[in-house]
Amino acid sequence: MKNNILKGEYMFSIKFKTTDELPEPSPRLIDQIIGQDEALNIVLSAVKNKRHALLLGDPGVGKSMMVKAVGELIEKSSTDFKPYTILAKPNLKNPEKPIVELVEGHYEEKVEIIKPSMVRQPPSILTILIFMIAFTAITSYLMKGLPDSKVLGIIATVSIVAFALAFVIIFLTVFGATKGSMSNAVSPMDLKPVVLYECKKRPLVRASAYNVTKLLGDVKHCPLGGKPPLGTPPHKRIILGAIHEAHKGILYVDEIKTMPPEVQDYILTALQDKCLAISGRNPNSSGATVETNPIPCDFTLIMSGNMDDVNNLRAPLLDRIDYKIVLKNKMENTQENRDKLLQFIIQEIRNNNLHPMTYEACCEIVKIAQLLAGSKDRLTLRLRRLSNIIKMANDIAMGKNIKDIINEMSEEENIKKSETLPVNVDKDKLKSIMGVLNKITEKDKENKEEKEKTGITATDKTKYSKKEIKEKEKIYIDREHVLSVVNTGIYSMTKQVAIDYLRNFKRYKNIVPNDSPKVGVIYGLAVLGSDGIGDVTKIITQIVDSKNPGTHLLNITGDLAKHSITLASALSKKYVSEGKLPLKSEEEIDLNSKEIYIQFSQSYSKIDGDSATAAVCLSIISSLLKIPLKQDFAITGSLDLNGNILAIGGVNEKINAAKEYGFKRVIIPESNMIDVIDSEGITIIPAKTLEEIIPLVFENTSLKSN
Numbered sequence: 001m002k003n004n005i006l007k008g009e010y011m012f013s014i015k016f017k018t019t020d021e022l023p024e025p026s027p028r029l030i031d032q033i034i035g036q037d038e039a040l041n042i043v044l045s046a047v048k049n050k051r052h053a054l055l056l057g058d059p060g061v062g063k064s065m066m067v068k069a070v071g072e073l074i075e076k077s078s079t080d081f082k083p084y085t086i087l088a089k090p091n092l093k094n095p096e097k098p099i100v101e102l103v104e105g106h107y108e109e110k111v112e113i114i115k116p117s118m119v120r121q122p123p124s125i126l127t128i129l130i131f132m133i134a135f136t137a138i139t140s141y142l143m144k145g146l147p148d149s150k151v152l153g154i155i156a157t158v159s160i161v162a163f164a165l166a167f168v169i170i171f172l173t174v175f176g177a178t179k180g181s182m183s184n185a186v187s188p189m190d191l192k193p194v195v196l197y198e199c200k201k202r203p204l205v206r207a208s209a210y211n212v213t214k215l216l217g218d219v220k221h222c223p224l225g226g227k228p229p230l231g232t233p234p235h236k237r238i239i240l241g242a243i244h245e246a247h248k249g250i251l252y253v254d255e256i257k258t259m260p261p262e263v264q265d266y267i268l269t270a271l272q273d274k275c276l277a278i279s280g281r282n283p284n285s286s287g288a289t290v291e292t293n294p295i296p297c298d299f300t301l302i303m304s305g306n307m308d309d310v311n312n313l314r315a316p317l318l319d320r321i322d323y324k325i326v327l328k329n330k331m332e333n334t335q336e337n338r339d340k341l342l343q344f345i346i347q348e349i350r351n352n353n354l355h356p357m358t359y360e361a362c363c364e365i366v367k368i369a370q371l372l373a374g375s376k377d378r379l380t381l382r383l384r385r386l387s388n389i390i391k392m393a394n395d396i397a398m399g400k401n402i403k404d405i406i407n408e409m410s411e412e413e414n415i416k417k418s419e420t421l422p423v424n425v426d427k428d429k430l431k432s433i434m435g436v437l438n439k440i441t442e443k444d445k446e447n448k449e450e451k452e453k454t455g456i457t458a459t460d461k462t463k464y465s466k467k468e469i470k471e472k473e474k475i476y477i478d479r480e481h482v483l484s485v486v487n488t489g490i491y492s493m494t495k496q497v498a499i500d501y502l503r504n505f506k507r508y509k510n511i512v513p514n515d516s517p518k519v520g521v522i523y524g525l526a527v528l529g530s531d532g533i534g535d536v537t538k539i540i541t542q543i544v545d546s547k548n549p550g551t552h553l554l555n556i557t558g559d560l561a562k563h564s565i566t567l568a569s570a571l572s573k574k575y576v577s578e579g580k581l582p583l584k585s586e587e588e589i590d591l592n593s594k595e596i597y598i599q600f601s602q603s604y605s606k607i608d609g610d611s612a613t614a615a616v617c618l619s620i621i622s623s624l625l626k627i628p629l630k631q632d633f634a635i636t637g638s639l640d641l642n643g644n645i646l647a648i649g650g651v652n653e654k655i656n657a658a659k660e661y662g663f664k665r666v667i668i669p670e671s672n673m674i675d676v677i678d679s680e681g682i683t684i685i686p687a688k689t690l691e692e693i694i695p696l697v698f699e700n701t702s703l704k705s706n
Ligand SMILES: Nc1ncnc2c1ncn2[C@@H]1O[C@H](COP(=O)(O)OP(=O)(O)OP(=O)(O)O)[C@@H](O)[C@H]1O
Pocket: 032, 033, 034, 035, 036, 057, 058, 059, 060, 061, 062, 063, 064, 065, 066, 254, 305, 306, 344, 348, 381, 382, 383, 384, 385, 387
């Protein structure tokens, strides 16, 4: 039954031709999460008990989705939640320290009558003028009554100073700045409290770790012009942080890799004190001098990131996170899980408003899920990638392929060109001719497109009833559409680079599958890029007699590869010296005088890994014994010092490469057989030990007859 899963009949527990026959999936996000039951239960329990949690896992396994689903649930269970409002008020004693208050329950704005006595106003121009007149009158009166010229002189000096002072004040008031901008000026409107945030239901606030302002809040600076206008009092310039908006709810911080250390310190303080003051984040702005009182922020913290990102978190913060939850990136390939994958396909179609999918296309998606999981008995849970493939297959089904886009663009280009015709061409006439021509070709194109899509032409449409046309017009995402996404690799950069590399380079590669047997020449298998594709590598060994015996590696840069080839060299020498191999050697071999050269021919990219160990070992044995190797196979497999062939990665990509290059056989480690998804078109030989495969790879004439 397991072997048949790809042929169709046992793929899903439900029979259908297209997904539009299947029941609608649940609209609740929590029911839409597949394959992460364990993690989901822990997150739910953490949130219920107000414990902090850290979600770790590969990209696109559903970390954000899980938090959103939890948010949806808490929103609905907010019956015991008391709404609150956060207000900012001016601090008349110290304007740079505005007061932020949390008001529980429903907040109603009070219309406060502000007495002028509450406000300290700067002297007005009129006051200064009256003061000046009075001062002049008093001075002249005094001057009249004072006969002593010395006293007169003093008074005259004081008057000049007073006049000068008054002049400066008037000058500054009129020309330098407005009254409102003077340091202590407060208009009655500026005394009104400002509502910073109204929270009516248990909040789930999301912020990216790198967005410091969004996360911790800020005080806007007071630029000349712009907003806020010059002279806006500090309490009106406060921006609340996500950390405060999440009070009594959940704060979800993603992208922890990008969280600066000082932000981690602030979060730590907030977790400990359950409140955090806001001050201006930009040290060069006027906001930096403002600091509020500590504002309540009692939240449950959920953070997420990829596994390696955890290294960016400071130990004291990590220590305060109760649950560290690792999400799975694969699930077992059982019928129950394939049904879940089908549920995911239907969800994606519904959530993204896509066309329905045929049964065959769904089967292909399962196959891709296996390929991305790297094994036949696993299905990937990196579902964003699958979702992208489904969306792109939908676009292709709608006829939006790359060629169409280029055609559309060149049509626009043609129209633009016609706009810039030489002056002697009658543009209007040309346009009308082009219009007629375009109409004719458009009709043809329409008919052709319609026929391709629905089997009926646009002109034929008149012959069918509305219901029949609707049925025929329906677009389905088919297997071909899914395959064209996968084959072009448009969902992955590394895959495209690998495809491009192979497309350009393959024709220059000196790979001759199924050639006559050759000494020291063997074909190994590799995978290019992390999401890459398989490739065949020609490995050649040459041995020369020398006084400096040793093994030299060519084209090898990776450390692991270097070590594995040292192992292969040692093991091959051991086999040859012991003479236990079932191979006829032509002559006695003096291993002490052999210098071994191993070349990974035409491999210009960085090579690493140990999956070529078995191939290299066979190649050295062949060269030492001068026995030709068959050329109809490619081989992959790591080796241990006892000659056991060990499992490798990317087996399916490697098998595909051997198939594509036209090899008849491929030898893989026996332990990798569980991973093989598609064995059609090539003979797969599982191997446990090196000795076991010797009769299969060397020419029969070279084998000892026991
Ligand atoms: N377990 C899942 N069940 C159903 N759909 C999923 C699941 N995981 C991912 N998806 C699909 O992939 C999309 C992206 O998932 P999400 O953003 O939650 O991934 P993530 O783990 O937060 O990724 P990243 O680490 O890149 O932020 C979802 O909107 C959904 O369509």
